[in-house]
Amino acid sequence: MMANNTPKIAIKDLHKRFGDKIVLDGVNLDVPEGQSVVIIGGSGTGKSVLLKNILGLLSPEKGSIQIDNQNVVAINLSERERVLQKVGMLFQNAALFDSLTVWENVAFGLIEGRGMKRKEAREIAIAKLADVGLGADIGIRSPAELSGGMRKRVGLARAIATDPEIIFFDEPTTGLDPIMGDVINDLIVDRVKHLGATTLTITHDMASARRIADKIAMIYKGKIIWAGPVSEIDASGNDFVDQFIHGRADGPIQMDVRAG
Amino acid sequence: MNPLASIGRTTMAFFATIGRISQFTGRAVFHCFVPPFYGRLLGRQLIEIGYYSLPVVGLTAIFTGMVLALQSYTGFARFNAEGAVASVVVLSITRELAPVLAGLMVSGRIGAAMAAEIGTMSVTEQIDALTTLSTNPFKYLVAPRLIAGVLMLPLLVLVADIIGVFGGYLVSVYKLGFNPTVYLERTWDILEPLDVVSGLVKAAVFGFLISLMGCYHGYHSRGGAQGVGAATTNAVVSASVLILAFNYMITELFFAI
Numbered sequence: 331m332m333a334n335n336t337p338k339i340a341i342k343d344l345h346k347r348f349g350d351k352i353v354l355d356g357v358n359l360d361v362p363e364g365q366s367v368v369i370i371g372g373s374g375t376g377k378s379v380l381l382k383n384i385l386g387l388l389s390p391e392k393g394s395i396q397i398d399n400q401n402v403v404a405i406n407l408s409e410r411e412r413v414l415q416k417v418g419m420l421f422q423n424a425a426l427f428d429s430l431t432v433w434e435n436v437a438f439g440l441i442e443g444r445g446m447k448r449k450e451a452r453e454i455a456i457a458k459l460a461d462v463g464l465g466a467d468i469g470i471r472s473p474a475e476l477s478g479g480m481r482k483r484v485g486l487a488r489a490i491a492t493d494p495e496i497i498f499f500d501e502p503t504t505g506l507d508p509i510m511g512d513v514i515n516d517l518i519v520d521r522v523k524h525l526g527a528t529t530l531t532i533t534h535d536m537a538s539a540r541r542i543a544d545k546i547a548m549i550y551k552g553k554i555i556w557a558g559p560v561s562e563i564d565a566s567g568n569d570f571v572d573q574f575i576h577g578r579a580d581g582p583i584q585m586d587v588r589a590g
Numbered sequence: 591m592n593p594l595a596s597i598g599r600t601t602m603a604f605f606a607t608i609g610r611i612s613q614f615t616g617r618a619v620f621h622c623f624v625p626p627f628y629g630r631l632l633g634r635q636l637i638e639i640g641y642y643s644l645p646v647v648g649l650t651a652i653f654t655g656m657v658l659a660l661q662s663y664t665g666f667a668r669f670n671a672e673g674a675v676a677s678v679v680v681l682s683i684t685r686e687l688a689p690v691l692a693g694l695m696v697s698g699r700i701g702a703a704m705a706a707e708i709g710t711m712s713v714t715e716q717i718d719a720l721t722t723l724s725t726n727p728f729k730y731l732v733a734p735r736l737i738a739g740v741l742m743l744p745l746l747v748l749v750a751d752i753i754g755v756f757g758g759y760l761v762s763v764y765k766l767g768f769n770p771t772v773y774l775e776r777t778w779d780i781l782e783p784l785d786v787v788s789g790l791v792k793a794a795v796f797g798f799l800i801s802l803m804g805c806y807h808g809y810h811s812r813g814g815a816q817g818v819g820a821a822t823t824n825a826v827v828s829a830s831v832l833i834l835a836f837n838y839m840i841t842e843l844f845f846a847i
Contacts, residue, residue: 382718385718385721385722386721387718387721387722407726411724411726414721414722414723414724415724417722418722419719419722421715421718421719422715423714423715425714425715425716425718425719426716426719427711427716427719428710428711428716429707438723438725439723439724442628442723442724442725442730443723443724443725444724488723498722
């Protein structure tokens, strides 16, 4: 898909705090249409909070989040539900509904969000499961019967079931072995390319980030400290980025580790 | 440590909780009346709360009616008023014991289950997933449980009324030697519609409170398994205390002299 000049998602001067703890401290980030942006950063740097603010699960104290030129920070519930119809989301632990079968999970957005008939939604769900390499027999199982990799795939099938314009991925490879992680990365790239969707991923897995991203942004202490094309990250000239991508203990990023 | 500061913090925390519960209640009630409605989920909750609670409520009612007949007989026999046993059993069961005991039993069974289920959904991001799938968690999770609670508790209490009175009848007739016809006549003569209606109104309120506390504590549970455990305990304890408090208030409303 051709990217145009207006970003699909534009985040401006976003602030969020919990009590005295400042989590987001003026985040600015553009996600161009049809591109895959990956936000990297260590644990507790504000990645998940940023994603939850974009999805409306948390409210920022200050700043704006524009999706298709609409500020989604101050919209009401029904407008938010309309905006969320454009969105798919793969949660870190897949967040599958235990009380539903696998196909019902995948078809959930179609049945409950869009009012589609169950029979029709089931056919689409089975097709989406096939897209992520799972057979129709998996569809009738309970999520509790699936392995971690299969749950991630089902989560991915649910995220793409409504053919969304925007897909968010929260730590898509966390908790998976390297091979399954690569399988998930391949599926993400393949499915996103197929849909032509805009994606925003948060991860601290650099192999995943390099595989998925068109553009990478690094968040540290609630601020985006570097952003650029994935091809430039190795020559970013930013000591924080260098330390993070090479996974070094020494450098400007100091972990809060106390000796026992 | 400054004791005034401690009292102040506790007071502020108390009012903050009251505020959160009020806000949650307002949102929950609002979504009970605004479409979309989830009929399948409501049906599932009606069966879960109504049908599956029947054994525990029935057993509670029959043993309560039996012990009530036995106790009131031994008490009244001291001043030759054994004839009042039928009246005491039916009035105690319909006005007080059936709604309160059914409420407490259902609170332990259903309130805990609701808090555990919704709490687990909360800590595993399933509630966030509902939101991202354009589904309002209040409409999908809370409203069907509230409606089912309000509808099913009165039906359960009606069944408990009948079974409880039957328990008293069994003991009175087969153990204490009452004449069955006279016992039933006395039961029927003393009973007024208000006695049953007040019990059913109480039941509807208790059903609302049980579902509300189950959903509220589940929805706000944090911190994994321990948080879900705490939510479950809080749901049962708060619903039980509220049942007893509201029982007094509704009794005052119906029967104040």
